[in-house]
Amino acid sequence: MNWHAIAAIYRFEMARTFRTLLQSIVSPVLSTSLYFIVFGAAIGSRIDQVEGVGYGAFIVPGLIMLTVLTQSTTNASFGIYFPKFIGTIYEHLSAPISFYEIVIGYVGAAATKALMIGLIILGTAHFFVDLTILHPVWMAIFLVLTCISFALLGFIIGIWAQNFEQLQLVPLLVITPLVFLGGSFYSISMLPPVWQTVTLFNPVVYLISGFRWAFFGMADVSIGWSILAIVVFMGVCLATIRWIFHTGYRLRS
């Protein structure tokens, strides 16, 4: 293992985060606060409790997931796409490092950043609603696994993308709708029966449900399914990355 290389990539990416603090951290926190004000306070005051949890608190896990999924995907995809775009990737390709070390560096940094933002949002949420987390350890596990697996997805997107449009396409067209329709703002049980079934094909439902269970002990699907979903998702991402490594897909001509 070339630990110095992993550290170099990780540090470089984290330095970028802190250099662009406003755009990296302040803006997601600001937009999440707006969600709290609009959905939690304004609309939420007219909505009764959802299965015994106040609406303002109910949306906290979903909001954190919404931000964490988007952030880890876009950070990792941008992180590896940028050197491809400006041509500095030649250095990664000619360095004595394996593809896995590149992945660990970029995915680790993207996941760290997403995790930081997730925690900041959790802290911010305390200003708006009363929160007690029932299973803090599970909450942490879910949060970390989600950050890592979606950073892996982002990395794959960054390797695949050949222009900025493609880079933004997946988060915009896939992730945002999946998260919104994944029960961030409602319980699946509030949907008509047909849509409840359709929703079960949305992988994000399992993440948000599991994450919400860690907070409030209530879930749309059983916690076992949630864990299985995230493990399978991560497995698919790792297998794809393995395939990229062996074929040199879009990296080495």
Next chain:
Amino acid sequence: MATILNVSGVTKTYEGGHKALKDVDLQIETGEILALLGPNGAGKTTLISVICGITTISDGTITVGGHDHAKDYRAARELIGLVPQEINLEPFETVMDTVRFSRGLFGRPRNDALIEDILKTLSLHDKKDSRIRTLSGGMKRRVLIAKALCHEPRILFLDEPTAGVDVELRKDMWDIVARLKDTGVTIILTTHYIEEAEAMADRIGVISKGEILLVEEKDALIKRLGRKELIIECDPPVDTIPDALSDYPLTLSPDGGLIYSYDTHAGSTGITALLADLRKAGLHMVDLSTRQSSLEDIFVDLVKEDAA
């Protein structure tokens, strides 16, 4: 001297089917400077890219310091530093940060003192905290060199290091290369400026259309392939070549002398006979001088022959 880089039977066919390298063999000795000379599209960058691991090879083997560049890529690549043809740099980073990054990427622990030394030798030290986008083109190229040197490579590839740089910087580059050679670094540079190869290299390789046409000691190459010209100054000056000398390949020089062109590696140069016949023709010689043809002429000849 020991061979530090061995390229053997290397072929590269790009996805579109273009054969950029055709069965290339090349041995580089430790500590030498090899200039790879060839027109645009000859395959110089491709050759460097396959050695450095940026591009895959279709066939053949490459060993660096005895390590197979694919099986034992870590050991092989640690020995190599690459200054790419294109100026690819992170615009928003500082010089110091970007060089530190390169060192880390090559598996070396942080060593700012060493990096600062390298920046000093490249006259970049006062720019170490500047953002790269604020630097001039020549400075950026020096940053690329610093990045390539910061992990203390034994072999340095310079892909067209002076393309598009001004005359002063080109001379600087030659100095930098000379100093690196003194520290024992093996240098392979590509160029299409012949004067550059002539000024810097120990050996010269000529590549055209993906094939290495020759690799030879620079001096030997010039001698072997070179033609010489004997310039004869006459008093009074002549304006036509005397009939008695029509058998010799003579041309008139602008100031009324004669120029005799001959092959240095032919059995006999014919100079003795010519001088005797000049006197018989009644010409009065005041001075004789010879001129070696440059690599440029050799190069043009070679590539022309290859095209034919």
